[in-house]
Amino acid sequence: MIKTNFHTHTIYCDGKSTPEELVKAAMEKGFTHIGFSGHSYLEIDKDFAMDDADQRKYWDDIHALKEQYRDKLHIFCGLEQDCYSPPPKLPYDYLIGSVHHVEKDGAYPMTDGSLEQERQVLDTWYGGDFDAFARDYFEVVGKVLDMTGADIIGHIDLVMKNCEKKGYQPTENFLDYAYAAVQKLLPYGKPFEMNTGAMARGHRTTPYPHPDILRMIYEGGGSIMFNSDCHDAAKLDCGLEQCVALAKDVGFREHVIFTSKGFETVEL
Numbered sequence: 554m555i556k557t558n559f560h561t562h563t564i565y566c567d568g569k570s571t572p573e574e575l576v577k578a579a580m581e582k583g584f585t586h587i588g589f590s591g592h593s594y595l596e597i598d599k600d601f602a603m604d605d606a607d608q609r610k611y612w613d614d615i616h617a618l619k620e621q622y623r624d625k626l627h628i629f630c631g632l633e634q635d636c637y638s639p640p641p642k643l644p645y646d647y648l649i650g651s652v653h654h655v656e657k658d659g660a661y662p663m664t665d666g667s668l669e670q671e672r673q674v675l676d677t678w679y680g681g682d683f684d685a686f687a688r689d690y691f692e693v694v695g696k697v698l699d700m701t702g703a704d705i706i707g708h709i710d711l712v713m714k715n716c717e718k719k720g721y722q723p724t725e726n727f728l729d730y731a732y733a734a735v736q737k738l739l740p741y742g743k744p745f746e747m748n749t750g751a752m753a754r755g756h757r758t759t760p761y762p763h764p765d766i767l768r769m770i771y772e773g774g775g776s777i778m779f780n781s782d783c784h785d786a787a788k789l790d791c792g793l794e795q796c797v798a799l800a801k802d803v804g805f806r807e808h809v810i811f812t813s814k815g816f817e818t819v820e821l
């Protein structure tokens with residue numbers, strides 16, 4: 554199986570590594586393709602996003618690396634386009650559409666916070682009811698491709714970030730909300746990512762999405778991509794083998810990659 558990864562973050566946003574460190578790690582670990590996906594500028598939460606002014610520098614930097622390493626590695630310049638960000642100003646190779654917040658009474662509680670932050674969100678807006686939070690989250694997720702114009706669906710059940718720590722198992726209601734979002738997204742024919750970002754950072758031991766949601770995608774005829782949502786070059790391939798095993802277990806025989814010709818489906 555060829556090793557690819559199209560979801561990576563650098564020092565331009567909340568990643569630890571420079572773009573070149575990621576390129577070198579990709580070559581060392583035997584990857585054939587790497588795509589960068591800095592966080593789009595986000596007015597409502599500037600903590601993890603790229604500065605508006607830095608986006609040009611990010612784009613130029615990745616394109617310079619593309620040229621420099623053109624005979625050694627396929628390099629692409631993408632963007633993780635948040636559903637509440639303005640449209641991108643530059644021509645990116647692809648966009649990953651992601652939901653990191655929900656809109657609640659004019660505020661934007663995070664769906665990507667620590668367990669403590671999540672508890673605060675639940676107490677402030679949902680009377681402690683996690684499934685009610687998940688309902689709002691999946692409602693936005695169902696619209697993420699319309700909101701972002703993205704090519705890839707990012708970490709579809711990010712709201713489950715802290716579920717292992719809490720010992721939470723998806724309830725019937727939770728799975729109904731997830732199912733509704735998956736059904737809304739399937740007709741677009743865009744790949745859903747299997748994402749190991751929370752594994753690399755010690756929040757979970759399993760990738761997104763939950764196997765029950767992965768099965769919904771498979772049974773609906775959806776496609777998948779393997780992305781590590783890398784924030785640290787040393788962990789570029791974190792959880793890749795586990796993702797492949799899970800995908801095969803559910804029934805997938807192919808995954809989607811991005812190439813200079815666009816999206817292509819290759820055997821697992």
Ligand SMILES: [Zn+2]
Pocket residue numbers: 633651653707708
């Ligand atoms: Zn994300």
Ligand SMILES: [Zn+2]
Pocket residue numbers: 560562633750782
């Ligand atoms: Zn990301």
